[in-house]
Amino acid sequence: MTKRKITGLFIVLLAFNSCVEQIDFKLDKAENERLIVSGLLTDLDEPQIVYLSLTTSIDREPLLVDGNYTLDDKPRPFPAAQVKLVDETTGSTWYYQQPNPGVYVLEGFRHESPDARYYLEVSSGGWDFRSVPQAIPEVIGSDELSFSFERTRSEDNPDAAQVVIRTEATLPDQVGDYYLRWMVDNAYYWDLTFFPNPFNTPPPPCVVFGFPEPERITLVNGDLLDAPGTKITQIVAKKLVDQSFLSRHYFNVRQLSISKDAYEYWRRVREIVNNTGSVFDTPPAPIKGNMYSVNDPDEVVLGYFEVSKAKMTRIYTTLADVPYYLEKICEYQPGKARDQYDPTCLTCGAFPNSVMYFPSWWFDQ
Structure with a gap:
């Protein structure tokens, strides 16, 4: 990376x-x-x-x-x-x-x-x-994740599309004396442009990493709750919908007992x-x-x-989940010169945090 x-x-x-x-x-x-x-x-x-x-x-x-x-x-x-x-x-x-x-x-x-x-x-x-x-x-809860696509205001766009990641978290089975924090990163597959070539060799895989909402700080103070084993619902991340949702898009949620x-x-x-x-x-x-x-x-x-x-829980979306039209900006177009494509269509290295292989957990779900 x-x-x-x-x-x-x-x-x-x-x-x-x-x-x-x-x-x-x-x-x-x-x-x-x-x-x-x-x-x-x-x-x-x-x-x-x-x-x-x-x-x-x-x-x-x-x-x-x-x-x-x-x-x-x-x-x-x-x-x-x-x-x-x-x-x-x-x-x-x-x-x-x-x-x-x-x-x-x-x-x-x-x-x-x-x-x-x-x-x-x-x-x-x-x-x-x-x-x-x-x-x-020694103690930690657990997470059951879900996602929903919703509309929101973003800068000058009053009808922007976003995905919202929620957890139905089960708290530790004890009264107080625990403190929880959630952190979320995301990873998605990016389709590089497949230019015709004599060997019909596709471009290498490209997986891009990032953070959907780094300023969100989600905390729970168990000393303020008298609810051992109770389930609570928390929003842990939001992300505006863009071309990163054209393929499999993971949200990796860590619940941290701190x-x-x-x-x-x-x-x-x-x-x-x-x-x-x-x-x-x-x-x-x-x-x-x-x-x-x-x-x-x-x-x-x-x-x-x-x-x-820590306890890791993952959830992912695919294009079939997205209820909005997304333009495929990296599709090959005959007659279009290579230098007319966006750099991110040509090389995985155009992304600050990317690898040209699938993480070991990519196909576990």
């Missing part, structure tokens, strides 16, 4: 075989760059991912892009770190690898002991940062998003995460390393 452009302060990451979700906030320029640590560790059998980036600063150096120097305020990937996961109860250590700048991936991790308490350690030069040790919660501290972190993020009306507005102050400096208690480290129990 190609590297996704990082565009903000709080970058929330999780893996589907890898996926990235992102919520952005601007930050006033400081004298020194600050490290942003964003990651999620779950008990699912999948790559565990941490992203490291640096905020802007007054003394930021220009960046060479396509032969030109540019200066912007966006966080930049930070590739010069050693990242490791440690179980403080046993001392077991796992090291992350860096396939792309700022992207640190841990393959083959297995959560085996309920007594384990994990923390992340990030080291680089004079930096030595750690997260607060956390245990993976700590109380993580719940409070996300509640504050949601409060800022709701109060400002936009995830791109400037918050009154950075939200304190769970990362700290081992050597300097005054050092500011942004972001959050989250440890959670």
Whole structure:
């Protein structure tokens, strides 16, 4: 999967075989760059991912892009770190690898002991940062997903089409002492243009990954409910209907059982998003995460390393489900020059996050 452009302060990451979700906030320029640590560790059998980036600063150096120097305020990937996961109860250590700048991936991790308490350690030069040790919660609910196609207002279009993903969630069978969060990514098959050729060879498969609604933060505080095992209905994602619905389009829903501290972190993020009306507005102050400096208690480290129990549920749509007409923009047309096709019709690499193979779970349903 190609590297996704990082565009903000709080970058929330999780893996589907890898996926990235992102919520952005601007930050006033400081004298020194600050490290942003964003990651999620779950008990699912999948790559565990941490992203490291640096905020802007007054003394930021220009960046060479396509032969030109540019200066912007966006966080930049930070590739010069050693990242490791440690179980403080046993001392077991796992090291992350860096396939792309700022992207640190841990393959083959297995959560085996309920007594384990994990923390992340990030080291680089004079930096030595750690997260607060956390245990993976033991309880979680379940999801039964459904979708519906509806009309909505979108900018200047009062009759836009969207798909709405809902869950009928069964809560954990206990009273209180649990906290839940839902995160959704999507993946769809994209038909590249099949140009006639002597061997009648079709283009390779193209699967594109994304996030339907990264600013949506869906939370449940079990301490506020006296309803063990009860079912509740939640909207977990919405997405405007476009050509991505011409073929199979998956919505991968993770229910995460998180700590109380993580719940409070996300509640504050949601409060800022709701109060400002936009995830791109400037918050009154950075939200304190769970990362700290081992050597300097005054050092500011942004972001959050989250440890959670997770349950994955998937649902997909096909063209037959869509009650609206969708134009097939990549169909071959005799006489139409290749350079007249949209770049996304010619190569899967035109999408920021794509692969030319089917994920292992693609045909499970």
